[in-house]
Amino acid sequence: MASPQPHTREAGAGPAVVCLHSNASHGGQWRALMARLANSHHVLAPDSYGSGSSPDWPSDRTITLSDEAAFLEPVFARAGDGFSLVGHSFGAAVALITALQQPQRVRALVLYEPTLFSLIEADGPAPNEADGIRNAVTAAAEALDAGNKSLAAKCFIDYWMGSGSWDATPPERQTAIANATVNVRRWAHALMTEPTPLARFASLNIPVLCMTGGRSTASAHGVTRRLLSALPRAEHQVFEQLGHMGPITHPEPVNEAIEAFLQRHP
Known part of the structure; x- marks a missing residue:
């Protein structure tokens, strides 16, 4: 049986750049960055x-971040x-x-x-900086169990973007986001239980640009720190x-920083 293949957008030529999207989104969130880089890079x-046009996770086994990475191997x-x-x-x-x-x-x-919350969890049990996302996931999961995908999406989106953000989301976008949010337990499990210890990342002797939004959450700031x-x-x-969704809500300054970094590290 053939392995499932990810749907992929592709543009440009030159050094390759692979762009990976956030939860409740898809690769299309990088359209502006792709257009910006296409003259100098091969962007996928x-x-x-x-998500988007890719197949769903085909197994009953709980997914891991390594499973997600393996799915992207063709890319x-x-x-x-x-x-x-x-x-x-x-x-x-x-x-x-x-x-x-x-x-x-x-x-x-x-x-x-x-959102590698396992790095926070490894420092000690709750209460900790992951409490906010843990509570949001619990509320979203309870809404899903009650058959209310819209409420589940509201719990998730309002945590990341602020109270009222879901209600302000255009109705034509709400359906796709609510449908994606059914995977919230799967996402949370992969991020909370990832076994890789913090010390392993010291082996990544490559240039890394870490970006954060000043108006983001304690959980996001805790991971980056x-x-x-x-x-x-x-x-x-x-x-x-900016907040956690800065690459989507304010792509111009974020994409400008990404382009400048990639130019320095071709």
Whole structure:
């Protein structure tokens, strides 16, 4: 039986860049970045399991970040022997695991708030900086159990973007986001239980740009702070006025920073 294949957007020529999207999104979130980089880079933006036009996770077994990385292997193969990885949120967590697994292929990393909450959990049980996301997932899961996908999406989106954000989301976008949010337990399990210890990231001797939004959550800031203590060649850029969804809500400054970093580290 053929392995499931990720749906992938592709543009440009030159050094390869693979862009990994956040939860409740798809590779299309990188359209503006793809257009910006296409004159100088070969850009690939896949849809992860159960997102966009990609197939859903086909197993009853709980998914891991390594499973997500394995699903994207055809994309990495198309990118060639050396490529840069750009990731946002869940996609940034997958990018980190991919870089650890394939250090000979990943030349540089760009991470906007990787949600690798296991790094927080490893420092001690709740209460901790992951309480907010843990509570949001619990509320979303309860809404799903009650058959209310819209409420589940509201719990998830309002946690990341602020109270009222779901109600302000255009109705034509709400359906797709609500349908994606049915996977919230799966996402949370993969991120909360990832076994990779913080010390492993010290082996990533490649350029890394870590970006955070000044208005983001304690959980996102806690993960990035820990990674910055371990990654040997990381630089940190803060967008004071942005939140966790900055690459989507305010792509221009984020994409400008990504382009400048990739130009410095081709």
